[in-house]
Amino acid sequence: MSEIDVYSIKLILIGNASVGKTSIRRKFMGISLKQGYTPTIGFDISIKNVITDNYEAICSIYDIGADAYFNRMKSKYYQNIAGIILVFDATSELNEESRISYWIDEIKENHGNRDIPFLILGNKSDLLENKDKFTDLGKSMKTFVKDQLKISDVGFYLTSAKTSENVNTSFNWLIERIISNHKK
Ligand SMILES: Nc1nc2c(ncn2[C@@H]2O[C@H](COP(=O)(O)OP(=O)(O)OP(=O)(O)O)[C@@H](O)[C@H]2O)c(=O)[nH]1
Ligand SMILES: [Mg+2]
Numbered sequence: 001m002s003e004i005d006v007y008s009i010k011l012i013l014i015g016n017a018s019v020g021k022t023s024i025r026r027k028f029m030g031i032s033l034k035q036g037y038t039p040t041i042g043f044d045i046s047i048k049n050v051i052t053d054n055y056e057a058i059c060s061i062y063d064i065g066a067d068a069y070f071n072r073m074k075s076k077y078y079q080n081i082a083g084i085i086l087v088f089d090a091t092s093e094l095n096e097e098s099r100i101s102y103w104i105d106e107i108k109e110n111h112g113n114r115d116i117p118f119l120i121l122g123n124k125s126d127l128l129e130n131k132d133k134f135t136d137l138g139k140s141m142k143t144f145v146k147d148q149l150k151i152s153d154v155g156f157y158l159t160s161a162k163t164s165e166n167v168n169t170s171f172n173w174l175i176e177r178i179i180s181n182h183k184k
Pocket of ligand 2: 022063
């Protein structure tokens with residue numbers, strides 16, 4: 001059997017309260033959406049091995065609660081991250097910048113402008129009646145992140161922690177980008 005490369009990568013999940021960060025993390029771990037809302041206090045971690053024909057990625061997923069009480073811990077959460085996942089609630093009516101600009105400022109403050117792959121997830125897609133507007137909205141959010149943070153690899157997906165739509169696909173996109181950048 002030929003050897004494959006093994007990588008250990010830290011991912012951070014951020015975004016406003018109740019957008020579904022914990023539900024997405026749990027879904028990626030194969031756990032169904034649970035009824036009711038339990039806010040994350042501080043942070044939770046899951047570890048998942050993603051094995052492909054070419055590599056094994058040991059992913060530590062830091063799921064950061066939105067409660068501002070823990071803001072002083074933020075720079076620790078951001079240490080040594082290989083990728084950022086910013087989640088917003090796709091059913092809310094705010095425009096793209098107000099949805100994510102708070103988090104762009106937080107990243108600038110705690111992580112600077114380091115160029116690492118960045119994933120934007122518009123979650124709760126199962127509740128959307130019309131997904132058409134997200135084609136343009138996704139493009140403008142990606143451009144906003146690229147411009148603001150000087151990041152080259154930005155992905156955008158609509159996800160649902162309820163139906164699983166794009167949960168594995170989007171995480172796999174992020175992991176692939178991290179590993180292929182590492183190999184360059
Ligand atoms: N319909 C639907 N509900 C969802 C989805 N994802 C999360 N929810 C619900 O939204 C609520 C909040 O989800 P959480 O995953 O706890 O949100 P969070 O972003 O981790 O919130 P904090 O920990 O407070 O920062 C819960 O009631 C979930 O069941 C989704 O994709 N579809
Ligand atoms: Mg949570």
